[in-house]
Amino acid sequence: NAGVTQTPKFQVLKTGQSxxxxxxxxxxxxxxxxxRQDPGMGLRLIHYSVGAGITDQGEVPNGYxxxxxxxxxxxxxxxxxxxxxxxxxxxxxxxRPATNEKLFFGSGTQLSVL
Amino acid sequence: xxxxxxxxxxxxxxxxxxxxxxxxxxxxxTDYIHWxxxxxxxxxxYVIHGLTSNVNNRMASLAIAxxxxxxxxxxxxxxxxxxxxxxxxxRDRGNQGGKLIFGQGTExxxxx
Numbered sequence: 001n002a003g004v005t006q007t008p009k010f011q012v013l014k015t016g017q018s019x020x021x022x023x024x025x026x027x028x029x030x031x032x033x034x035x036r037q038d039p040g041m042g043l044r045l046i047h048y049s050v051g052a053g054i055t056d057q058g059e060v061p062n063g064y065x066x067x068x069x070x071x072x073x074x075x076x077x078x079x080x081x082x083x084x085x086x087x088x089x090x091x092x093x094x095x096r097p098a099t100n101e102k103l104f105f106g107s108g109t110q111l112s113v114l
Numbered sequence: 115x116x117x118x119x120x121x122x123x124x125x126x127x128x129x130x131x132x133x134x135x136x137x138x139x140x141x142x143x144t145d146y147i148h149w150x151x152x153x154x155x156x157x158x159x160y161v162i163h164g165l166t167s168n169v170n171n172r173m174a175s176l177a178i179a180x181x182x183x184x185x186x187x188x189x190x191x192x193x194x195x196x197x198x199x200x201x202x203x204x205r206d207r208g209n210q211g212g213k214l215i216f217g218q219g220t221e222x223x224x225x226x
Contacts, residue, residue: 033213033214035216041218042219045213045215045216090157090158092157092158101146101163102160103158103160104160105157105158106157107156107157108156108157
């Protein structure tokens with residue numbers, strides 16, 4: 001298993017550009033989530049999903065959209081990038097709650113918005 | 115979401131035990147206690163979790179107070195590779211979408 005795969009690893013955007021951060025998992029996990037981590041800070045939850053077709057907001061959802069059309073994929077869309085969105089983004093997934101509590105993280109996408 | 119309180123930083127010597135404390139005085143009866151760690155320039159990785167009883171795995175032990183208002187992550191013999199930020203998090207097991215909200219964590223440094 002590849003686990004949780006994030007692409008790209010690095011990205012530079014100009015203010016106002018849009019882009020999609022990709023996240024895929026091959027563990028048939030129901031739960032997927034996106035976090036951002038600013039320098040020297042902890043992780044903050046952006047959006048999460050408990051299954052295909054179901055998404056919900058986390059702590060800092062503004063400026064980001066998500067969708068979950070398949071179990072495997074959970075893309076994060078930046079509609080109009082702003083310098084405040086410069087951060088490292090982590091995708092994570094988990095199996096069915098209570099029986100599988102372990103959250104698996106991807107290696108991250110480092111995004112710079114100029 | 116119930117919150118946790120951890121010291122900002124701790125130091126340890128290599129090959130000595132490390133006890134990382136976490137306070138969660140507002141914990142509910144359905145909250146799991148999770149620990150994750152984040153090595154430099156990497157994503158977080160799962161360490162251990164528990165509900166009421168103490169737990170052991172190959173990485174660490176988790177000691178949970180009888181009233182569940184605090185817990186301690188125990189690394190039995192710290193190595194240089196254990197230098198990381200350690201996060202203590204509560205997750206509501208009664209909620210399918212129970213989120214993991216990360217706080218600031220404890221930055222552990224290990225001296226040779």
